Amino acid sequence: MDKIEVKANLSVDDEGSVTGVAWPFRSADRMGDVIERAAFANAVPPLPMLDTHDQTKAIGVWNEVAVTDEGLKLKGRLLVNDVERAREVRALVLAGGMRGLSIGFHATKALPRHGGGRTIQALELMEISIVAVPAHPGARITSAKGAEMAEQENGAPDVTALETKVGETTEAITVLTQRLDKVEAKANRPGGDQERKDDPSDERKAFANYLRHGDRISDEDRKALNVSSDPQGGYLAPPELSSEIIRDLVEYSPIRSVASVRTTTAPSVIYPTRGDVTNARWHGEMDERKGSDISFGQKELEPKEISTYVDISNRLLADAPQAEIEVRAALSEDFGQKEAKAFVNGAGGPEPEGFMAHPSIEHTVNGHATEIKADALIKLLYALPATYRNRGVWALNGTTLGLVRTMKDGQGNYLWQPSYQAGQPETILGRPVVEMVDMPDVEANAFPICYGDFSAYRIIDRLAVTTLVDPYTQATTGITRIHATRRTGGAVLQAARFRKLKMAAS
Structure with a gap:
């Protein structure tokens, strides 16, 4: 059985009527979780009212649930005339000992948030409890108004009050059903899911305001942003923006589509290495055993820092509905082109180590200095061990690919084959082909083609893109300068999985 999560505002009167806010929107709870408004779309009363999430202690029922701008608002009734514990809880609420509300639910869709916690987009609401300390500081009982169920002097239920209550509950259910029908209709329309996905979140709206106004943003927007460890005091881009930048980078840096990509929060990552295999030998019963000269070591991979800035006119920031889209396009192109070149030809030091610059990768001689030979490509392919060969891909630029497309084998079949699916x-x-624009052209002594298992090329990304908005230094020209920094690294972990083609006669 899936674990039921609990999150936890509340008032009660002498007859047990209780109202409150079970979950305020636009703010995180003590564990960093944020629940989106749409997540409660299927929260339909009646719902059990429990004492501190104890399923053996049902103390009442919630018969009104409403999703409002303020949050998830509730109205229910403690069964004070029928359940002893309900009377005790009512006394504790009135005395101030239990004033919190907490929801018990199973999250069906959630995404991680920067700085910890989750953004919960869909859930199954199981129950709502009255508690002493709620998970969300804003979840509490809010008022204690008139009795929900009046009784006559002889103790019999007031039928008029009961009929009124039933009518109110039926009306509330009808309104909620109409709202759910509208949500379902929208979801069934073509592109319905895309429309909901593209709706900007609170964090994204706050980030757009930060781009426009810098440090002059409101306190509400400031809370929605995650302060980074940038010594200059910048902000991390919100999750939607950061993930979109990664997707754009594949266009400029296709090695990401085949390499092994990891994310780290550490300043570097150390990988153990093995230099050889053991040297086992056959021997007789009394022969001396021989040791092995196998060597173990380590390779440290460190994220490198790349930074840039873009200038945007204040008029564009004021007029564009989503100015961060312009920022994303500029940063994606610049960062993408620079890292693509480094992942292929980077010499290390302040930049990543490119796989073409690794000194231990062996090569196959082409047999001609300026004309690629089909036999050389076949030899290169089968020079790798079968395990690596069967997972490998070809890396070359578009000019070289144009030459290879004209090549045939001895039976007149083209070496290159198009995609039919x-x-x-x-x-x-x-074997698959990945076009990398930064690979060398065909010329004497060049290495225009590389074949290998690119899972042995490791890319590590440290945190997200950080941005710093400067609306001051260029203010006289009507310009806002936006600085951006990213830390990423790359290196070959196992040179034996790659092999290059050298353009030489011998």
Whole structure:
């Protein structure tokens, strides 16, 4: 059985009528979780009212549940005339000992938030409890008004009050059903899911305001942003923006689509290495055993820092409905082009180590200085061990790919084959091709083609893109300068999984 999560505002009168806010929107609870308004779409009364999430202590029922701008508002009734514990809880609420509300639910869709916690987008609401200390500081009992169920002097139920209550409950259910029908209709329309996905979150709205106004943003927007560890005091881009930048980078840096990509919060990552295999030998019963010269070491991979800034006119920031889209496009192109070049040819030091610059990667001689030979490509492919060969891909630029497309084998078959199925790559000698614009051109002594298992090339990304808005230094020209920094690194972890083609006669 899935674990039921609990989150926890509340008032009660002498007859047990209780109202409150079970979950305020636009703010996180003590564990960093935020529940979106749409997550409560299926929260339909009646719902059990429990004492501190104890399923053996049902003390009442919630018969009104409403999703409002303020939060998830409730109205229910403690069964004070029927349940002893309900009378005790009512006394504690009136005395101030239990003033919190807490929801018990199962999260069905959630995303991680920067700085900890989750953004819960969908859930199944199981119950709502009265508690002493709620998970959300804003979840509390709010008022204690008139009796929900009046009784006549002889102790019999007031039928008129009961009929009124039933009518109110039926009306509330009808309103909620109409709202759910509208949500369902929207979801069934073409592009319905996309429309909901594209709705900007509170964090994204706050980030857009930060781009426009810098440090002059409101306190509410400031709370929605995550303060980064940037010594200059910048802010991390919200989750939606950061993930979109990563997707855009694949266009400029296709190695990300085949390399092994990891995320780290550490300043560096150390990988153990093994230099050889053990040297086992056959021997007789009394022969001396021989040791192995196998060597173990380590390789440290450190994220490198890349930074830039873009200038945007204040008029554009004021007029554009989503100015952060312009920022994303500029940063994606600049960061993407720079890292693509470094992942291929980077020499290390302040930049990542490119796989073409690794000194231990072996090569196959082409047999001609300026004309690629089909036999050389076949030799290169089968020079790798079968395990690596069967997971490898070809890396070359568009100019070289144009030359390879004209090549045939001895039976007149083209070495290059197009993709006949959507989502499948084109191939050379049956293996996928990844076009990398920064690979060398065909010329004497160059290495224009590399084949390998690119899972042995490790890319590490440290945190997200950080931005710092400067509306002051360029203010006289009507410009806001937005600085951006990203830390990413790359290196070959196992050179034996790669092999290059050298353009030489011998």
